[in-house]
Amino acid sequence: MKAIGIRALAVVSGLGLLAGPALAQSVSGTAYGAYVNALGVTSQSAVASVSDTGGLAAANADSYQVPSAVSANWLSATSSGAVGSGSDKNSGAQSVSELETVSVLSGVIRADVVTAVASSYVTGTGAGSNGTGSGFANLVVNGVAVITEVAPNTRVTLPGVGYAVFNEQTPSGDGVTSSGIRVTMIRVVLQDALTGAKTGEIVVGSAASSVTR
């Protein structure tokens, strides 16, 4: 395993803690660049996370590498959120994860930029979440350039490896008083060639947000 963070920044601001203890609303958000549980390695890049009354968390790194699994540069993960207080019924959380010059499985999947955006809000009349803004720049899969937007939850077979899900979006909440979404831009599931059993997992570009009133 080789995880490199030439210069890492992880800052959490707790200003939201000053908002007082009586708030019923809450928000949460999490973002990170990459996670590997494969080839005998478990590794995760720095995570930015906020919860409860919100705040801002940022985690940046120049590079990240797990040989034969993932390499990437300019990782940036940011999560922010805030809850309304008093008569303010609005709360929101947003998370963004980005990586540049991404290579997965030694080039089976490549992209110049991977961007995951998750956004959730709740107002006095309803709640909603979306992954709008998530995408790839110059994505290449199995040697083929992907020149159109990748629809949510697109599954692609990786011969001899397993499969990958691109732009995976998983919603949560009731849409009235709560809402959330998790966006995972690349999820590779490694499978045993004979049995099909899952043998590992690689995640690149993950952002999640949720709100509750």
Place this chain on the structure above:
Amino acid sequence: MSKARHSSLALGALAAALIAVACQTEPVGAPSFGVKPPPPPKKDEGGCANFRLTGGGRIDERDHTGFAKSTPQSRDFATFGFQARPTKACPPTDGSGQFQWNEHNPDGFGGGFSFHGRVTFFTTPTDETAGDSRCGRFGGSGTLRTRNSGTSENVPFEVNHACDNGEPGVGNDHIKLTISTVYTRHGILSGGNIQQHRLTGNF
């Protein structure tokens, strides 16, 4: 050829900016590669704000012309995240919070960059959004890490406006950033959200 021209323009702009800032009075904490930043924005130009702002997301199209994402072949977009608020007493228009901005355009300033700033002032806007109660202005200084021109510390920045125009933020909210004399970008959100929250007695 176009790329070369853009690179040349970017380098020219950088050189001009470096010359310009070198003529300024040296502030506390000069950047690491010897560039003296210009004076910070005039924070007292705006009025007191009775709200705080949070946000995160992405902008693609420039100058509020639309909010479509760039094509999958383009890296001409920026992402951001922030939390900003005024301090309890105003005036002065001091503020606090953090700001993150990532520019991906390789033909733009620095070949793309990451910026992380600390908020030191927060006011109502003074630009074309002045008078719009949905918008706020804040700024301070931070670390600018370019892809091809190194890292600079204590670089002043100003979010000229960040506007919460309702839910969802995509297609509605908009933001404008200026970093020193070298970069400005504004647009309607193509992803994410900006929220404004009224301040209460205990903040």
